[in-house]
Every structure is written in C-alpha cells, then in structure tokens.
Amino acid sequence: MESYLPNFNLKGKLAVITGATKGIGRAIAFAYAESGADVILVARNENDLQKTTIQLEEQFNVKANYITSSVTELSEITQKLDELTQNKGIDILVNNAGMNIRSEAIKVTEGEYQQIIDTNMKSAFFLSQYAAQNMIKHKIKGKIISISSVAGQTALRTGVVYAMTKAALIQMTKTLSIEWGKYGININAIGPWYFPTSLTEKLLQDDQYVQDIVNRTPLKRIGRLEEIAGPAVFLASEASNYMTGQTLMVDGGMTIYGF
Ligand SMILES: NC(=O)C1=CN([C@@H]2O[C@H](COP(=O)(O)OP(=O)(O)OC[C@H]3O[C@@H](n4cnc5c(N)ncnc54)[C@H](O)[C@@H]3O)[C@@H](O)[C@H]2O)C=CC1
Numbered sequence: 702m703e704s705y706l707p708n709f710n711l712k713g714k715l716a717v718i719t720g721a722t723k724g725i726g727r728a729i730a731f732a733y734a735e736s737g738a739d740v741i742l743v744a745r746n747e748n749d750l751q752k753t754t755i756q757l758e759e760q761f762n763v764k765a766n767y768i769t770s771s772v773t774e775l776s777e778i779t780q781k782l783d784e785l786t787q788n789k790g791i792d793i794l795v796n797n798a799g800m801n802i803r804s805e806a807i808k809v810t811e812g813e814y815q816q817i818i819d820t821n822m823k824s825a826f827f828l829s830q831y832a833a834q835n836m837i838k839h840k841i842k843g844k845i846i847s848i849s850s851v852a853g854q855t856a857l858r859t860g861v862v863y864a865m866t867k868a869a870l871i872q873m874t875k876t877l878s879i880e881w882g883k884y885g886i887n888i889n890a891i892g893p894w895y896f897p898t899s900l901t902e903k904l905l906q907d908d909q910y911v912q913d914i915v916n917r918t919p920l921k922r923i924g925r926l927e928e929i930a931g932p933a934v935f936l937a938s939e940a941s942n943y944m945t946g947q948t949l950m951v952d953g954g955m956t957i958y959g960f
C-alpha cells in the first residue's frame with residue numbers, strides 16, 4: 702500500500718517535561734501520555750506531581766515518574782534521571798519550565814535578573830546537554846523541544862530579561878541543531894503568544910489588555926491549551942524528523958502582523 706502518512710504517535714517513547722504540573726507543560730504531558738509516551742515530570746511541588754502522575758497512569762495506561770526539584774537544581778535532576786533512565790534512554794525532552802518578573806528595565810534587580818536567567822535559560826541549556834548525552838549513550842535519535850515565546854522574536858512590554866531568555870532559546874535551538882544533527886537529534890522550539898495559564902492569569906483578567914492582544918492577533922483570540930499540545934506532539938513525533946533548528950510560532954498570526 703502506498704502511504705506518506707508519518708507516525709504521529711509517541712508509543713514506546715520516554716518524554717521528560719519540566720514544569721509539567723500546570724499550564725502548557727501539563728497540557729503537553731497529557732497529550733504525550735495520550736499519544737502513548739511514558740513520562741518523567743519535573744516540578745517543585747511533590748503533591749501536585751504525585752496527583753498528576755497517578756492521573757496520567759490511570760487515564761492513559763502509561764508509566765509516569767516524577768522528579769521533585771527546581772530546574773535550577775540541575776544536579777538533583779540529573780542524578781534522578783540517571784536512576785530513571787538506566788534501562789531506557791530519553792527520547793524527548795521538553796524545556797517548558799519558565800517564569801517572568803514583569804518590571805521596567807530601569808528597575809530590574811540583579812536577583813530578579815538571575816532568577817529569570819537561571820530558570821528560563823540556564824536550565825534549558827544544561828538539561829538539553831544532559832538529554833543529548835543520554836540520547837547518544839542509548840543511541841536514540843531524540844527530540845529536544847524548548848518553549849520560547851513570541852517575546853523571543855518581537856518586542857513585548859512584559860519584561861526585557863524574560864524576552865532575552867526566550868530569544869536565547871531560539872538561538873540555542875539553532876546552534877544545538879547544527880552540533881547534534883549528526884546524532885540524528887532534532888532540536889526545535891515553540892513560540893507561544895498568549896495562552897490561559899497561571900503565568901498569564903493576572904494579565905488576562907484585564908479586559909483592555911485582552912482587547913489589545915486581540916487587536917494584534919489576526920485570529921482575534923488567545924490560544925487554547927490543546928492548540929499548543931498539537932505542535933508539541935508533532936515536534937516530538939517522527940512526523941518532524943526532517944525539521945531541526947526551527948521555532949514554530951504558535952501565535953494566532955501575531956508575529957507576522959505588521960500593520
Ligand atoms: N502562557 C503563555 O501565554 C505563554 C507561556 N510561555 C512559556 O510557556 C512555558 C510554560 O508557561 P505557562 O504554562 O504559561 O506557565 P505556568 O506558570 O502555568 O507553568 C509554568 C510551570 O513551570 C514551573 N516552574 C517555574 N519555575 C520553575 C522552576 N524553577 N523549577 C521547576 N518548575 C518551575 C511552574 O511551577 C509551573 O508549573 C514557560 O516557559 C513560559 O515562558 C511562552 C509564551 C506565552
């Protein structure tokens with residue numbers, strides 16, 4: 702039978718997702734499990750992790766493990782990943798955990814700067830490095846996906862340091878893709894516009910702010926979480942095997958909207 706339909710499912714894959722108990726990371730974890738992947742969730746709240754992994758195992762009949770740690774505690778995470786991936790290497794890493802302290806550039810403190818940089822950028826690089834070492838050791842042609850932002854490509858009013866980290870993830874994605882392509886590892890990113898999560902909750906409670914977003918968005922609405930899970934499943938699946946170094950803007954058209 703002649704077929705060109707690639708494999709979009711993640712059966713038998715092992716995915717590591719950071720910040721996976723809330724918002725976009727949670728949506729991705731659920732979509733991956735529904736697509737058949739076993740998952741390792743990384744987050745800071747043990748209770749949330751326990752509840753989420755139990756739900757994933759019961760709902761989708763997959764294996765769900767967790768690591769209770771801040772992504773800034775890299776050795777904590779890598780030691781636990783060593784244990785959890787002895788027999789099965791990592792197929793997919795999603796660098797999702799991220800935070801923002803929205804303040805004017807003129808007022809940013811060194812502490813705020815470092816917290817955003819460490820959470821959004823440093824963790825993504827070193828977890829990508831760990832995942833690549835793991836994939837190479839297990840001879841896995843894996844997928845590394847980072848959640849950037851439209852703020853990494855166009856200027857927003859929501860914090861310069863946050864934007865710096867999101868731009869860095871786009872450039873990290875390009876640079877790692879040329880270094881690790883020879884191992885068959887695909888490195889891509891996703892740049893969301895606004896999606897309803899705890900990160901954006903306060904902003905999206907302001908009707909005028911939401912109207913401003915809608916006015917700048919060709920599709921005239923904010924995103925729905927399943928609309929970010931789809932591209933994340935695509936980038937984790939064999940369907941994207943010939944894509945690397947790219948950032949998919951999942952933004953309702955916002956980044957291409959000149960005037
Ligand atoms: N929601 C949106 O409109 C957009 C979100 N993004 C990005 O999407 C990613 C996910 O954000 P959302 O789901 O919206 O936010 P969220 O706040 O709902 O979820 C972020 C998750 O990351 C976790 N996290 C934060 N710092 C952490 C740390 N140090 N260690 C471990 N986990 C940590 C949080 O606990 C939370 O579970 C972030 O990287 C964010 O920058 C990008 C563009 C738009």
Ligand SMILES: C[C@H](O)[C@@H]1OC(=O)[C@H](O)[C@@H]1O
Binds near residue numbers: 803851859863
């Ligand atoms: C779309 C942006 O990333 C948006 O800006 C913010 O301050 C929020 O943190 C969202 O991520």
